[in-house]
Amino acid sequence: MTVLAHEDYAKDQSFEADIVVVGTGAGGAAAGAALAEAGHYVMFVEEGSYHPTSSFNPYTTQSVPRLYRDASATMIVGRTPIPYVEGRCVGGSTVINGGMAYRPPERVLAEWERITRSSEMGVAGLDSVFQEVEQTISANYQSEVSVGEDSRIMEAGAKKMGWHYTTNRRNQSACVGANNCALGCPTGAKQSTLVSYLPRAFARGADCLTEVRVEQLWIEGGRCVGIIGKSINPQTRKADRKVRVRAKAVIVSCGAVQTPLLLQKHKLGRQSGQLGKNFLCHPNAKVLAVYPQKVDGYKGVSQNTQIREFHEDGLLFAENFVAPGILAAYLPFHGSRAWELMSRYENMVISGVLVEDSTSGSVNRTMLGMPLVRYDLTKLDHQRFKRGVKLLASMHFELGAEMVVLPFTNQHIAYTRDDLDKIDELQTDVNTLELFTVHLMGTARMGSDPATSVVNLNGEVWDLPGCYVADASLFPTAIGVNPQVTIMALATRIGRRLELSARAA
Ligand SMILES: Cc1cc2nc3c(=O)[nH]c(=O)nc-3n(C[C@H](O)[C@H](O)[C@H](O)COP(=O)(O)OP(=O)(O)OC[C@H]3O[C@@H](n4cnc5c(N)ncnc54)[C@H](O)[C@@H]3O)c2cc1C
Ligand code: SF4
Secondary structure, eight states: OOEEOGGGOOSSEEEEOSEEEEOOSHHHHHHHHHHHHTTOOEEEEOSSBOOOGGGOOSOHHHHHHHHBGGGGOEEEBSSSOEEEOOBOBTTGGGGTSOOBOOOOOHHHHHHHHHHHTOGGGSHHHHHHHHHHHHHHTTEEEOOGGGBOHHHHHHHHHHHHHTOOEEEOEEEBSSOOOOOOGGGOOTTSOBOOTTTTHHHHHHHTTOEEEOSEEEEEEEEETTEEEEEEEEEEOTTTOOEEEEEEEEOSEEEEOSHHHHHHHHHHTTTOOTTTOOTTOSBBOOOEEEEEEEOSSOOOTTSSBSOOEEEOTTGGGTEEEEEOOOOHHHHHHTOSOOHHHHHHHHTTGGGEEEEEEEEOOSSOBEEEEOTTSOEEEEOOOOHHHHHHHHHHHHHHHHHHHHTTOSEEEEEETTEEEESSHHHHTHHHHHOOSGGGBOOBBOOOBOTTOBOSOTTTOSBOTTSBBTTSTTEEEOSGGGOSSOOSSOOHHHHHHHHHHHHHHHHHHHHHO
């Protein structure tokens, strides 16, 4: 295995491979591993740097700029604006994600089967590849001792309210509950692609060019034959030397914002007009409860529970205890009031409401080559958020919370259940709702008809032979649960299909 970095590209350089895979996150790593294991010489090209497990630490100011795109300062514009984050490092967003490992609900796969007119996209068709993914990333339940008190409070709350909840399977092996998942797992327990799929691909001869941003596809005679990018200095983020890789096929796995951005450079997806459309994001709103007793949510894994009682209505409740630096940025106050609230950090349960999109947005390439991501929340989803926040905050009060920090710019804190009754009266404008998101999907949707989709069911771009997509962009609809397992399953399938067609050629 060779992993090259910026200092290794002494001059403009060209490489050759059987398959070049752009991006090493959930999709790229899974597709690349499938192809490397089938005997192809795979070269990954990754914009971010390689950070081994031993380098991960809890220091936000060091970890966020190293692991997150634009140090997490990325924003969806619209009614209401939504900050989003993605990983930019070897392993992509799987390095910084929460490790929840879910298949989509059966109703979603039934819909995919209907939309794509293929039983391969349904519950039975995808079952074996889901099993394979779950085994590869070790999707299993936490050991009792590793579970944090905030997760136990959520479970107790669900029981008290008589709500259905699930215990999460997470992609971890011997997780000690250090709860540093969002800044890189320092023990290697979380089976991000950095420690699962990528080592498998490297063991079969794959190489990785890191700190190279792919800027365009290399197209000859109407076929994609490689990529052209620039090496990026990790200190200054300036692009300098040209890097080209020629290959028999290119897999684009840059995530649901960067993948359409790259394909839009070549004006692809013309027939359907769907490239960059169908942007889905599972928006989230925080509901932060402060309890009289110590919760010490930083001890033990936080994301062990999901409350599913209202899932059929598009609502999911979950907890996610984050580092103090990240939390402080999302609090409604400044100065002494912020300090006062942060001093209750040990008493907090940081929970949230996730809404399954009832609409979609778009990703467009601007004149400067940057993405413009747009999304306007619907009235239905605004109502869902208000309902979800009231329900979840009521649960915390039922368990004895002293106060609940709400996700509204004009209504920061509820001290009693009565305060929640004011939500309907005060929250009439969607712009007062504060959201964030970490699940980006759908912008190069797959399908069996070039008039309505961007790629076919093998992942190949309809109007560019030799160019494949294998990442969250493929989703025809939102899935309502955490997406990494589904992305890995679709990408594995695409890698396998590509290997079959490469063999037949
Ligand atoms: C904080 C956080 C928590 C999450 N929690 C969960 C969870 O608990 N469970 C779950 O299932 N999902 C979770 N997710 C979502 C999940 O991690 C992502 O949906 C998934 O990783 C997306 O896979 P992907 O292959 O589409 O993109 P990514 O994993 O983001 O990978 C894309 C890669 O492509 C690289 N890239 C982009 N553009 C270029 C370019 N032009 N040239 C070269 N390289 C490029 C990027 O640097 C990146 O490494 C979370 C995400 C985040 C950010
Ligand atoms: S809780 Fe700690 S040990 Fe477990 S996966 Fe997260 S970072 Fe790794």
